[in-house]
Amino acid sequence: MKIDILSLFPEMFEGFLNTSIIKRAIDSSLVEVCVHDFREFSLNKHKKVDDYPYGGGQGMVLMCQPIIDCLKTLTTKDSLVILMSPQGEVLQQSYSQKLSLEKHLIIICGHYEGFDERIRDYVDIEISIGDYILTGGELASMVVCDSIIRLLEGAIRESSHEDDSFSQGLLEYPQYTRPYEYDGTTVPDILISGHHENIRKWRLQQSLKKTLRKRPDLIKNRQMTDEELKMIKEIEKND
Numbered sequence: 649m650k651i652d653i654l655s656l657f658p659e660m661f662e663g664f665l666n667t668s669i670i671k672r673a674i675d676s677s678l679v680e681v682c683v684h685d686f687r688e689f690s691l692n693k694h695k696k697v698d699d700y701p702y703g704g705g706q707g708m709v710l711m712c713q714p715i716i717d718c719l720k721t722l723t724t725k726d727s728l729v730i731l732m733s734p735q736g737e738v739l740q741q742s743y744s745q746k747l748s749l750e751k752h753l754i755i756i757c758g759h760y761e762g763f764d765e766r767i768r769d770y771v772d773i774e775i776s777i778g779d780y781i782l783t784g785g786e787l788a789s790m791v792v793c794d795s796i797i798r799l800l801e802g803a804i805r806e807s808s809h810e811d812d813s814f815s816q817g818l819l820e821y822p823q824y825t826r827p828y829e830y831d832g833t834t835v836p837d838i839l840i841s842g843h844h845e846n847i848r849k850w851r852l853q854q855s856l857k858k859t860l861r862k863r864p865d866l867i868k869n870r871q872m873t874d875e876e877l878k879m880i881k882e883i884e885k886n887d
């Protein structure tokens with residue numbers, strides 16, 4: 649996969665691209681990430697990229713020319729152009745899974761008050777990372793990239809994200825590691841029983857329990873198996 653990011657602040661990506669799983673995925677050529685400063689494409693002699701909004705109002709608006717000229721040098725028939733925007737579809741795990749199958753993503757990060765509306769004509773999709781406003785699209789684009797890159801085959805062991813919260817539509821079951829006892833609390837005995845089927849059942853039941861308590865909306869929209877329905881009845885009976 650190739651990811652091109654258009655940003656006025658490429659330095660913000662240094663830590664992100666040079667740390668942990670993302671760095672390893674880049675080093676092992678699972679993904680190539682390039683950050684492009686679209687200010688360099690400005691035809692203005694002062695390299696201006698923004699201007700006052702027509703009709704008046706607060707803040708500065710990013711102009712079409714530098715962004716679109718930069719975009720044109722990168723776009724191919726395989727490109728999916730993404731605009732980071734609080735007005736976009738809110739990112740979900742299932743959306744990241746879909747995006748992780750793309751060959752080439754181009755992500756445009758806004759800043760200041762936003763974009764000239766005509767930039768949207770050059771974009772395939774808009775993505776939001778939630779209903780709040782950030783100063784720019786850089787952090788949001790890193791969230792999108794991070795959630796996609798960790799899903800690329802070989803980035804992490806596949807079994808580690810199969811059980812992640814949202815991957816199967818539920819929150820993840822409780823996890824424990826050594827020591828067996830910490831501050832008077834011990835690990836549930838079932839996890840050291842070595843009985844794989846009982847552990848699977850316990851984890852599914854715990855996932856359902858957590859999801860019911862913390863995210864009942866996920867349960868409401870879920871196509872339940874018979875086993876899950878039985879477990880939910882049991883959980884509700886005991887609560």
Ligand SMILES: C[S@@+](CC[C@H](N)C(=O)[O-])C[C@H]1O[C@@H](n2cnc3c(N)ncnc32)[C@H](O)[C@@H]1O
Nearest residue numbers: 732733734758759761776777781782784785788
């Ligand atoms: C200050 S925001 C502009 C918000 C714009 N005035 C509005 O109300 O829609 C600047 C830029 O940050 C990015 N941004 C801010 N919040 C975001 C969010 N929740 N998700 C994705 N991108 C966001 C977008 O690229 C946006 O153009």
